[in-house]
Amino acid sequence: MPWTADLRRSVRLFSDFRVEQSDPARFYSALAEDSVGQLSGYRDLAGTTVLDVGGGPGYFRDAFRRAGATYWALDADVGELSGTGEIAGGTVVGDGMNLPFRDGSVDVCYSSNVLEHVPRPWDMAEEMLRVTRSGGVVFISYTLWWGPWGGHETSPWHYLGGARARRRYHRRHGHEPKNKYGESLFRVTMRDGVAWTRRQQAGEVLAVIPRYNPRWSYWMSRVPVLREVVTWNLVIVLRKR
Template identity: 70%
Template sequence: MTDLDGALLLDVGGGPGYFREAFEARGATYVALDADVGELAGRGDPDARTIIGSGTALPVADGVLDVCYSSNVLEHVDRPWVMAEEMLRATRPGGTVFLSWTVWWGPWGGHETAPWHYLGGTYARRRYARRHGREPKNRFGESLYAVTVADGLRWLERQQGGEVVAVFPRYLPRWAWWVLRIPVLREVVTWNLVIVLRRRAEKV
């Protein structure tokens, strides 16, 4: 990881700040944002640099962030690519956007309802409720959505704000990037997809 001394970093969907110590150790000013107050208090009282807000409408001015980071959140957002565009908007030219998510057709795509999500998210949710007598935390259609590798690659092609730095399966060796070229295989083998962008300079 590179030095982040003095960088202003927003962790979108960061909950109570699980990555706070790691980023602050590199010199970043870390701010966590989450829409769920319960998640923000997951480690006790929220830190002072914590924001309650939506990833699809970031309460941040244009181009103020050095790094906009989001890990394992996109699949919980009903408009994931609106959130991705918001992250680009809030990042300064030359700044970094890091976005990763658990892909739907991977073995863990249904989260605690896996592997039954392969038979449909609604079926998996209902099955979980029957077996456990309660709804899963990650409820398909409400707090869990089918976000695929193909969705991410299509968004990359149409987005205009970022220069692609890297796209790779998070939990596979870097040499395994080639799996992203094979449509069906990539959806199953890519448990988690990472996209890293550098914010383009605004056109004059």
């Protein structure tokens, strides 16, 4: 990708990210298209079976189907699944840390911004590898805790502690944040992700890269400490052995 197009992509994604709370359809639709583009660099999606772990209300469904994939979505929250209307066919209510799918049942297992919302994130990553057949691709993207949006709607106060940021949000707004630190939001770092890629045995690591950053800035993700702050969202891509 030419550097100008790469920069435009990053600017567009960051711009859309700013309205994630106020206009989720805009942000998640753009992210879905970008996800298909990224995944297509590792695997032709035409004719594949895709499992989207944490699929939510279905913003990704159309993008994957346009690419020729058979799409399945899983989420633990019925409210999230029905966020844009009725729950669509091909949707499963279940636990990402205990996927209700048999071993080697999908070609692509995808997850976006879910890992930081489960108490045992790397159990979920292992489950994604388990249900992917040999030669298939696992794509995991998650929000880094030490990045500027690590606390989600409680940011940037999460830098002073997740519990403290949660209490501050409650005082200011009169209700709990959607993403409750310690219950539905957890601290997950780039260091955690790199450590998991090194200890897992089931997949060949294809990429560990920032999701939104332009390629020329990837060098920053190799510098300890700095990488945790400048990388908002990390992508881990593996090919199942």
